[in-house]
Each structure stands twice: as structure tokens, then as C-alpha cells.
Amino acid sequence: MLDADPGLADYGKLLVYSAMAVYVLAFLAYIAEWAFGSRSRVARTAAALAPTATGGAGSGDSGTSADTASGKAGGAVPAVTVRRGGATSSVLERPTVVTRSGAVGRDDVPDGPGAAAGDERGDLYGRIAVSLTVLAFLLHLGGVVLRAVAVQRAPWANMYEFSTTFSMVAVAGFLGFMLAGRNVRWLGLPLVTTVLLDLGLAVTVLYTESDQLPPALQSVWMWIHVSLAIVCGAMFYLGAVATVAFLFRDRYEAKLLAGGTPGRVAESVLERLPSSVSLDRFAYRINAVVFPLWTFTIIAGAIWAENAWGRYWGWDPKEVWSFITWLGYAAYLHARATAGWRGRKAAYLAIFAFLCFLFNYYGVNMFVDSLHSYAGVD
Amino acid sequence: MAEHRDTGTTIERTPGIGEDADGFPAPTGGPEGHLRPGDGGGSDGPGGSGDGSGGSGDGSGDDGPAGSGSFGGAREPGARGALTWLGREVLGWGRWYWRQLTSMRTALILLFLLALASIPGSLIPQETGNPAVLADFHARHGTLAAVYERLQLFNVYSSVWFSAIYILLFVSLIGCIVPRTWQFIGQLRSRPPRAPRRLDRMPASVRWRTDAEPAAVLEAAHGELRRRRFRTVREGDADGGGPVGATGTAGAHPGAVAAEKGYLREAGNLLFHVALVVMLIAFAAGQLYRSEGGKLIVVGSGFTNTLTQYDDFGSGALFDIGELERFRFDLDGFHASFAREGPDLGTPREFRADVTYWRDGDTEGTEAAIEVNHPLTVGDAKVYLISHGFAPVVTVTDGQGETAFTGPVPFLPQDMAGTATGVIKVTDYLDENGEPDQLGFQGIFSPTYRITADRGPHSSFPDPDHPVLTLTAYRGNLGLNAGIPQNVYQLDTSRMEQFLDASGEPRRISMEPGDTWELPDGKGSLTFEGFERWAGFQISTPAANGWALAGAVGAVLGLAASLLIQRRRVWVRTTVGPDGRTLVEMGSLGRTESSRIPEELGELAAVLSRRAPALPDDAEPAPTGGGDAAGPVPATVTGTTVGDAADGDGSAVSRPATATGDADTAAGGAPAPRAPSDPTHDDPAGPPGHPADPVGDTDSGGADSTRDRKEKSRDA
Numbered sequence A: 001m002l003d004a005d006p007g008l009a010d011y012g013k014l015l016v017y018s019a020m021a022v023y024v025l026a027f028l029a030y031i032a033e034w035a036f037g038s039r040s041r042v043a044r045t046a047a048a049l050a051p052t053a054t055g056g057a058g059s060g061d062s063g064t065s066a067d068t069a070s071g072k073a074g075g076a077v078p079a080v081t082v083r084r085g086g087a088t089s090s091v092l093e094r095p096t097v098v099t100r101s102g103a104v105g106r107d108d109v110p111d112g113p114g115a116a117a118g119d120e121r122g123d124l125y126g127r128i129a130v131s132l133t134v135l136a137f138l139l140h141l142g143g144v145v146l147r148a149v150a151v152q153r154a155p156w157a158n159m160y161e162f163s164t165t166f167s168m169v170a171v172a173g174f175l176g177f178m179l180a181g182r183n184v185r186w187l188g189l190p191l192v193t194t195v196l197l198d199l200g201l202a203v204t205v206l207y208t209e210s211d212q213l214p215p216a217l218q219s220v221w222m223w224i225h226v227s228l229a230i231v232c233g234a235m236f237y238l239g240a241v242a243t244v245a246f247l248f249r250d251r252y253e254a255k256l257l258a259g260g261t262p263g264r265v266a267e268s269v270l271e272r273l274p275s276s277v278s279l280d281r282f283a284y285r286i287n288a289v290v291f292p293l294w295t296f297t298i299i300a301g302a303i304w305a306e307n308a309w310g311r312y313w314g315w316d317p318k319e320v321w322s323f324i325t326w327l328g329y330a331a332y333l334h335a336r337a338t339a340g341w342r343g344r345k346a347a348y349l350a351i352f353a354f355l356c357f358l359f360n361y362y363g364v365n366m367f368v369d370s371l372h373s374y375a376g377v378d
Numbered sequence B: 001m002a003e004h005r006d007t008g009t010t011i012e013r014t015p016g017i018g019e020d021a022d023g024f025p026a027p028t029g030g031p032e033g034h035l036r037p038g039d040g041g042g043s044d045g046p047g048g049s050g051d052g053s054g055g056s057g058d059g060s061g062d063d064g065p066a067g068s069g070s071f072g073g074a075r076e077p078g079a080r081g082a083l084t085w086l087g088r089e090v091l092g093w094g095r096w097y098w099r100q101l102t103s104m105r106t107a108l109i110l111l112f113l114l115a116l117a118s119i120p121g122s123l124i125p126q127e128t129g130n131p132a133v134l135a136d137f138h139a140r141h142g143t144l145a146a147v148y149e150r151l152q153l154f155n156v157y158s159s160v161w162f163s164a165i166y167i168l169l170f171v172s173l174i175g176c177i178v179p180r181t182w183q184f185i186g187q188l189r190s191r192p193p194r195a196p197r198r199l200d201r202m203p204a205s206v207r208w209r210t211d212a213e214p215a216a217v218l219e220a221a222h223g224e225l226r227r228r229r230f231r232t233v234r235e236g237d238a239d240g241g242g243p244v245g246a247t248g249t250a251g252a253h254p255g256a257v258a259a260e261k262g263y264l265r266e267a268g269n270l271l272f273h274v275a276l277v278v279m280l281i282a283f284a285a286g287q288l289y290r291s292e293g294g295k296l297i298v299v300g301s302g303f304t305n306t307l308t309q310y311d312d313f314g315s316g317a318l319f320d321i322g323e324l325e326r327f328r329f330d331l332d333g334f335h336a337s338f339a340r341e342g343p344d345l346g347t348p349r350e351f352r353a354d355v356t357y358w359r360d361g362d363t364e365g366t367e368a369a370i371e372v373n374h375p376l377t378v379g380d381a382k383v384y385l386i387s388h389g390f391a392p393v394v395t396v397t398d399g400q401g402e403t404a405f406t407g408p409v410p411f412l413p414q415d416m417a418g419t420a421t422g423v424i425k426v427t428d429y430l431d432e433n434g435e436p437d438q439l440g441f442q443g444i445f446s447p448t449y450r451i452t453a454d455r456g457p458h459s460s461f462p463d464p465d466h467p468v469l470t471l472t473a474y475r476g477n478l479g480l481n482a483g484i485p486q487n488v489y490q491l492d493t494s495r496m497e498q499f500l501d502a503s504g505e506p507r508r509i510s511m512e513p514g515d516t517w518e519l520p521d522g523k524g525s526l527t528f529e530g531f532e533r534w535a536g537f538q539i540s541t542p543a544a545n546g547w548a549l550a551g552a553v554g555a556v557l558g559l560a561a562s563l564l565i566q567r568r569r570v571w572v573r574t575t576v577g578p579d580g581r582t583l584v585e586m587g588s589l590g591r592t593e594s595s596r597i598p599e600e601l602g603e604l605a606a607v608l609s610r611r612a613p614a615l616p617d618d619a620e621p622a623p624t625g626g627g628d629a630a631g632p633v634p635a636t637v638t639g640t641t642v643g644d645a646a647d648g649d650g651s652a653v654s655r656p657a658t659a660t661g662d663a664d665t666a667a668g669g670a671p672a673p674r675a676p677s678d679p680t681h682d683d684p685a686g687p688p689g690h691p692a693d694p695v696g697d698t699d700s701g702g703a704d705s706t707r708d709r710k711e712k713s714r715d716a
């Protein structure tokens, strides 16, 4: 077995540092986007929720300037025109699909216009921020790949590697949603902020020199298990951010619906987010898609444990917290199907579940005596 | 009272589901409305909301005027009456508890409780975990430990309270699966439910006017839906018109196609929940039927799989010792390699135990290598490599010059660098006077010896680069005859005296291989001959692992189907408007909101509109149309919210259709835009068998009709 190449690993670390620098620039650009966006006053939510609103009869015709600014809002605006199939030119008017959600009075709430709120300079900064995010992501990717080459194995055997890969996948997910035309640019700022925190922790507290795997970690199942855990975690994270945004936005809309006047800052920020219905739906879809994957992740871990320790489940703290996370998301999915629990309560469950995931990763590794310590398993 | 009994019977048909009989959005305020926390504070007893008798307890009949039971009617006088009454009460309450237990809300709360209950076990050292950590905890927190002990906090996962939660959860789960399975089978046999009156109230809807013939449009829609593998039913047009359509006129030919798809979702959901039960049973069986034992083997020796050969052994309550797989194996060699440079100097790279094993009846042995992630499987048994270390080989001669002991003595590693401790007990020993005595040695084996002021002798690397054995010696009573089983790795020095040096300090000798320590006063000697390696194995007989795996695979597949497949209904209706044009209306309803449901409807509409091109809103009335085309027709009425806010439940976010009371039947329903004369009521020739409200589809199967009843009751 060849030994780790510290030189390459150092380059990898250098790339991660460069990525951090670019993320900082992206962060500033996102801030600028939000700052410029705050100049335009868009109170479309209030208008849509006003008691006199006639139920968005005009919601079929998308194309107000605000709508254009928000980009394609996949399935989120009340009326979605689905353009598919080679329509013949003889069709004078395309059938328009009208969608309704179950949320009381919220159907006609349009998605916010995004951080830039239609402001041209803000939009420019937003675009710059996204471009910088792409650049930073590429550097980040390079850092992770170099690390992998240096250690000649998958780059997720210790907390440094896990953390860098984790945030890289989260950014990849974000960019993927952007590419798919989802209305997620608003996610940029919170995401990049946490990615910076995560990488900061990784290069300082968690940094481990590159090393080889101890025998207990040399298993295909370990590859599958850990890589899936990273993907699940990153996606759950995006879902959690959307859930938090949902909670704020939901309160905001509820306040408007009740005839209250939200604070100026709250209004300025929240007005630009997607509607609560869209946020909730976005978070739900992520969680619902990731949940089976997370289930499989735990099973892969169990198979690995059976190979390494002779039992597939031993209530080791790491296993326990995976289980708790799993139960948390199962409770969330159940809550969404239970009257009286839909909406905010379900959202709290989703956040609880994500916090469990985080604790499983940071908390258990650092504070709890577990077989799954990433260094030296005997 | 009658109302409560009604509620009871309704729920009985949909036990456990709390929500919706077949998974489609259920309205609030439905038959089970009073069971929901959201409206009305939840668990009022079956005696029900507000009449006060609901809380009268378990029906033990202690009190009150006759006839105040919670479940119906007067209590007849006499013993028989009391008995019937009692039976009714017990049954009623039993049912009520069962319903509560198998409701979605209870399942949700139990899931959450189970998550919370799992937490302490991960933070407090467990009896199943590292014993050293547990002992340390006891030593440091005496009183707290006693409290924890009482609360079974050192044994969380087998504690009474933890078990109670999961047993309740699984009872609830089973109580939930069984009726849902019947319902699902019912749905599979029934037809897709008939088109609701107002398709534009559906979560996704589309409508347009066209010059195409209604029948042709329906034909095309039917064909397209079939092609997309929907289950379809045509309704209405066959018998020359029905009570459908919001804007049709009498004598027109309204008809509809109802279609449904995605039954695999429910199947997946059921599979998932059943798989959970399978996994739980497999896990329990695994605990009961498994056995597991440890054995430390020095290179060159072997092990036969019988109870007496184990160092330690544990098995589930139902494991039969006679079932131990019959085989034996020898440890031929052990290889370990460690990083010699780089950042993790000294961390393991590879461990491998080379063994030869014989199954029952084998004459030729089979060679195999056991590695950390590669156990050896022999029949039902699996042999895992779990530890390794060194065994110094020593020879002890007694005061008479006879060999009192010779052989390898396994020392247990204490750190990553291989510093190992152990004891040598010499029982067959005569002292310099020929008197029987016993010797005990306590020592440290360092594969790569180093000594520092603060740590004393220890090892700096796990490979035997410079092996040194450091010993102190005792003589006296080893305490082996006391009948108390003794740890072979510990020396009980309470009745022994230590060999001291001239200054009164314990004598401590460090030896390299080949060195001999002459004990003082002619008490004999100890020679450090060298060392062997040893490996620790765990031999386990797992049980029901296959079932657990099958359950796990089923769970993942079921979940994927359940969460990724959408069950949805699509309806297409055509009516001829007063202007003689055909109005095509389509609506779709999914169980959860999905971007794909509107999208799919859009695709369908696009396909259909190729066959039935849409007309602009202001198109001239068709020349051949029914001549009474008077007044403006609302061509594209999109979502109507008038009156909705009043009847929805405040917290609903994700349920389509919760707030969509059918304006037509709603008491005081707001006037949704529609043609002034409703053909449903005006057409006296409405064929029998078609109820006035087509949502209440009387001829669909049991489960569907339950849902329909709910929808209807919401509408009403």
C-alpha cells in the first residue's frame, strides 16, 4: 500500500483556502444583492392576501416584471403554464394549468422576487455572487479531489475530509437546483455563510494530516455508507434552510393575513423570499426524496458493522443518533399527513431531525465515547 | 348521543387512519373531526364533546343514574341489564382506546417519544458498552449512578419504558397496517371515482373551449389516459348525459372520463410499514437466538467451538447450546503492519490472522485468512478478528530448580503503541525449602521499549522493534483456591508479599529476550524466552440476519415507491356551452402536492388540445350551436377563493382541497361564477342512479365510498 502524499494534500488544503477566499467574495456580493434589493418596495404578498383580492383571477398570465425577476419559479407560483409538446401554430391560446394548494388564503401569494427584488444593480451583484460561487465551488472540488488523490482513497475518513466534502456537496446541490431552474438564488447567502463557517472549522479545529485508513474502515460498505451520509446531510441541510425560511415567511404571511403590520426589516427581507407554500413544498420534496436514501445509508452502515464487529446494530452512540435522526424525519413525514400538525409543527420536527443529524456528526464525534471515532479504530 | 354513536361507526370503517381512507386529501370537519387535535382540543372521550359523561371513566358502572353510559342508551334494570351495559361500555371504551392508539397522531407522538427516549442511552455509558467507562462513571458519580440505576438508564434499550414505547408503536403500526391493507385491496377492485362537480376546484385544473365534438374529445382523452396506463372509466355520455357540468345546457351531451394512477404508492407505503414489522421481529429473534463468545488464541494453538473453550460467552434466551456449529480452527500466524512514517505513525494498516479450520468430520483442514472486515463463515458461525497483542514466553524455575511454569502469557494492550500489561501466576511452586508456595508476577510488555520519568516503561511503537518485559514479583497466596473465579489478567496481591530491593522499594526488572531474573534467596528464576503474537476472536452465531436484511431491503423499496410515486386522479369532462362550443375541463388531484401533477395535467392538456384546439375567449358563438347562447360565459374561471377562508382549518398548509368547499352544496356557499341555471337541478330527466352530487359516487367500492363520504361531508 502506497503511503499518503503530504505534498499533494498541502496543495489540496491550499485550494480549500482559495475556495474560502472566493466564498468570502461571493458572500459580499450576496450581501450587496440583498442590500440593493432592499431599495425597491414590493408588497405583493399583502396585496395578494388583502381581503378584497379576487382570488388571482389573473394569475394565469405570468409575466409581470416582478415575475420575470424571480426567474423561473418551478411550480411555485399559483399558476403554472406548462409548455410541452410541439404545439401547432393553429393553437391560439394554450391551455393554462391552474394550481391550488390547500393553504388557506395563501394560494394567491406570489413568490417573492428574490434577493435583488428587481433592482438592476442588485441583480447584477446577485449574478456576480452566483458566478463567484461557481468558481469557489470548482476550487473547493479541486481541494477535495487533490486530498483524495493524496490519500489514495475516498476523501471522507476523518472530520476534516468529511466537513470539506459535506459543504462541497451542499454547494453542488444548490448549483444543481439553480441549473434546474429552481427559484433558489435566495439560498445563496445563508448557504455560503455556513459553508464558510464549516470550512473555517475544517481547516483549523478539525484539520488532520492526510492518512491511510485503519483496517476497520477498509470496506466497500464504508464507502457507500459515508458517501451517502454526506449527500443526505448536505441535502437535508438545504431542506432545513428552506424550512427555517418557511417558518419566518409563514409567520409573516399569517401576520399580514390577520391584518397586522410586520416590522420593516422583516418585511424587506421576507417579502423577497418565495411564498410559504413554495418554501414548504421545496423543503418537503427534498426531505421526502432524501429520506429513503437516509434509510439506505443506515442500512449500509449496519451491513458494514455486521462485517466489522459481528453485529449489525449495537446501540453505539453513532447508530443511536442516526436512528434518532431517522425517527425525526419519519415523524416529520407523518406530521405532514396529520391534521393539526401540518405546517409549523411539522417544520419544527424537520428542524429537530436536522439538528439530530448535526449532533450525530459533530457532537458524537467530539463528546461521546463511540466505536465510530474517526481516528484509530483498533 | 346518537351523534356519538354515529361517529363511532364511521370511524370503525376506517380504523387507524385518522385521516383519509385511501390516502387522498381528507377534509377537516369530516366524520373524525373531533378526534383531531387541531380542532377542538383532541382527545375528548367517546362520550364526546361537551356532554360531560364522556369523562366518566372506564365504565365500571359505579355510579350515576341508570342510563348514563357513554355508549348508547338506557341501562336496563337488573343484573342482565347491568351486564349488557358493562359489556357495551367496556367494548366502547376498548374501541375508543384502540382507535386512539392506531391513529396517525398517536403514531406520530410515539415516533417522537421513541426518538427522545433513545437519547439518554447515547450519552450515559451503557452496560452493553465499554465496561471501563461504566465503572468510571459509577466511581465518579455515586449517588447519581444509583438514581440512574433505578431508572434503568444504564440499560436504556432494554428498559421497561423504552420497550413500552416501541411496543406501543408497533401495536399501533400493526393496527394501522391491517385495515389499510383491506382498504387498499378494496381500492384496487373499485373504479376510479367519478368526476367532482367543480373541476376548477382541484389542485390543478385547466379548461378551454373548442370546436371539437365532445365525444371525440372524450375518446381522445380516454385513449391518452389509457396509453399512460391510468385506470379509466367513462361516465355520463353513454347514457346520453348526466348531471355533470357547470355550464352545460339541458340536452347537451356532457360526459367525463375519470382516471387514476399510482396505486404503487400505497403498495409501497404498506410494504414499508410491513417491512418495519419484519425488521423488528428479525431483530428480536436475533437477540433471542444468537450466541456470541470471545476467545483469545496464541499463534500456534487452536480453538474448538464448544462452550468450555470460550473465554466469555453470552447467548440469547432461546439459544440452544447444542446448536453451536461444530468446527475447530488453529491460528497459524498473525500479521500486523503499522504506518512507519507520515502523520499517523503507528496507526494500523493491516491485520490478518491465518487460520486452518476443520468442519465436523473434515480430515483435511481448510486454510483461510480472517481480517477485520472479512470474518470467516463456517456453517452458521462467523469468526471475527477483534483484537491482537503479544504474549511473552517465560519459563519459571522454582526453589528446587524444577520448571514450575513455561509458556506464552497473553498481555493485554493498553494503548495504540502496544504497551501491554499482564500477570504471570505460578501455582505449582516449591520454595527454597521445598515448601509449596505461589508466585505472582505483574508486568508490562513493550514491543518497542522506552522509559520516561512521567510514564515509566512503555512502548513507543506497536511493532516489536525492541521488545522488553518489565516485571515485579510477589510470593504468597494467589487466592486461587477461594473458589471465586479470578481474572487471569489481574493479580490479587492482598495475601502476597512483594519482592523488595535493598532500599525497600519494589524490585522491578526489565528484561530483553533471553534474559533471566534470579529471584533473591534462591527462590528460583524467571527467563524471558521471547514472545508470541495472539489474536482475539469473536465467534458468533447470528440469527435472523437474513430476515433483517430482507426487511431492510423491503423498507427501502417501499419507501422509495411511497415517496416518489404520486397517486393521482385525473378527470376530463366535456360539456356543450350555451354558445354551442365544447367546453373541455380537466382537473387532477394528487395525494401530496407534486410539481409533476400539474405538469402531467399540462402535458395531457397539450396532447388533448392538439385534437381539440382551443378557441380564444372571445370567439364567436358556433353557428350551429344551441341557439340560446345568451350572456357572457365565464370562459376561464381560475381559482375562486370567495368563502374559502371561512371553512378551512387555520393550520393547513399542504393539503390540497382542504379549503375547497364545493360552492354548490355549501350551506350559504358563495356564488361561484357559473351559469345562472344549473342543469343538475333543472333537468328533470336526470337518469336514475346518478345522485345529484356526483362526488358521492355510490357505485364505487367500499373504501372509495368512505373517502367520498368524507369529501361529501366536507362539501356539505
Ligand code: HEM
Pocket (backbone or CB within 6 Å): A329, A330, A333, A334, A336, A337, B016, B017, B102, B103, B104, B105, B107, B111, B169, B170, B172, B173, B174, B176, B177, B269, B273, B276, B559, B562, B563
Ligand atoms: C415504526 C413506526 C413507523 C415509522 C418509522 C413510520 C414511517 C413512515 C414514513 C417514513 C412514512 C412516509 C411515507 C409517505 O409519506 O408515504 C409513513 C407514512 C405513513 N404512515 Fe407510518 N411509520 C410508522 C408507524 C406508523 C403507524 C403506527 C401508522 C398508523 C397510524 C402509520 C401510518 C402511516 C400512514 C397512513 C402513512 C401515509 C402518510 C402519507 O403518505 O402522507 N405509520 N410512515
